[in-house]
Amino acid sequence: PTSNTYYCTYITDNDLNSYLVNEQSNSITGYNGPSSVSFYPSGKYAYVTNAYASNVVIVNTATNTVTGSIASGFDTPYGASFSPSGTYAYVTNFGNNNVLIIKTASNTVTGSISTGINSPTGIALSPGGRYLYIDNSGSSNVVIINTTTESVAGAVTSGIGTPYGIAISQSGTYAYVTNEGLPGNVMIIDLA
Numbered sequence: 001p002t003s004n005t006y007y008c009t010y011i012t013d014n015d016l017n018s019y020l021v022n023e024q025s026n027s028i029t030g031y032n033g034p035s036s037v038s039f040y041p042s043g044k045y046a047y048v049t050n051a052y053a054s055n056v057v058i059v060n061t062a063t064n065t066v067t068g069s070i071a072s073g074f075d076t077p078y079g080a081s082f083s084p085s086g087t088y089a090y091v092t093n094f095g096n097n098n099v100l101i102i103k104t105a106s107n108t109v110t111g112s113i114s115t116g117i118n119s120p121t122g123i124a125l126s127p128g129g130r131y132l133y134i135d136n137s138g139s140s141n142v143v144i145i146n147t148t149t150e151s152v153a154g155a156v157t158s159g160i161g162t163p164y165g166i167a168i169s170q171s172g173t174y175a176y177v178t179n180e181g182l183p184g185n186v187m188i189i190d191l192a
Contacts, residue, residue: 036122036165038080038089040104047089049077056080056091058107073100073109079123079165081132083147090132092120099123099134099145116143116152122166124175126191133175133191135163142166142177142189159187 033052039045039061046059055071075095082089082104089102090113098114119138125131131153132145142156142163162181168174168191175189 035078036080038082041082041084041086047080047082047091049080049091051076051078051094054095056089056102068107070102070107070109073112078121079135081123081125083125084127084129090123090125092123092134094119094121094137097138099132111150113145113150115150116145116155121164122178124166124168126168127170127172133166133168135166135177137162137164137180142175156189159183163187 032050034048035051036049038047040047043061046061048057048059050057054074054076055069056074056077057066058068058070059065060067073096074093076093077091078094079092080089086104089104091100091102093100097117097119098112099117099120100109101111101113102108103110117134118136120134121137122135124133126133130147132147134143134145136143140157140160140162142160143152144154145151146153160177161179161183163177164180165178167176173191175191177187177189179185179187
C-alpha cells in the first residue's frame with residue numbers, strides 16, 4: 001500500500017477452465033470459460049464471469065469457496081464492475097447485447113441496459129459511480145452510460161479497434177482500453 005508495487009493474486013484462464021487463486025497449485029475448479037474477476041468493494045467476495053456456462057460465480061475470498069452463482073438472463077457474460085457502495089454489480093452480457101444489473105444483497109438481476117450496447121466485453125465504473133464505460137467490441141467503441149438515467153452519454157471511437165478490457169485510474173482521469181484485435185495496443189482515454 002505504501003509503494004508502487006502491485007500484486008496479482010487472482011487470475012482467470014479461459015483455456016484451463018479454472019480459477020487460479022495464486023501461483024501455487026491451489027485452485028477452485030468447476031468453471032467453464034471464466035473471463036474476468038471483479039471484487040466487491042470490501043474485498044470479501046469476487047464475482048467471476050463464467051462466459052461459456054453463462055453465469056456469474058460468487059467466491060468468498062476468505063475461504064476461496066464458491067458461495068453461489070447467478071444465471072438468470074446471462075448469455076456469455078464477460079466483464080463486471082461494482083458500484084462504489086457495492087449495492088449493485090454491472091455485468092456485460094455479450095450474447096444478449098446488454099448489461100445486466102445485479103442487486104448484490106440478494107444476488108438477483110434487477111434490470112438491464114441495452115441502448116447503445118453491441119457485443120459488450122469489458123466494463124468499468126467511474127470512481128463516483130456516475131458513468132459506466134463499456135467496451136463495445138461489435139461497434140469498435142467505448143460507450144459511456146449515465147447510471148442515473150441508464151442512457152447513453154457519449155462514446156469514444158477514435159483509435160478503438162476491438163476493445164476487450166477496460167480499467168479507470170483511481171483519480172478517474174484516464175481509462176485504459178485494450179484493443180484485442182487491430183491495432184493491438186492499449187488506448188489511453190482522457191475522460192474529461
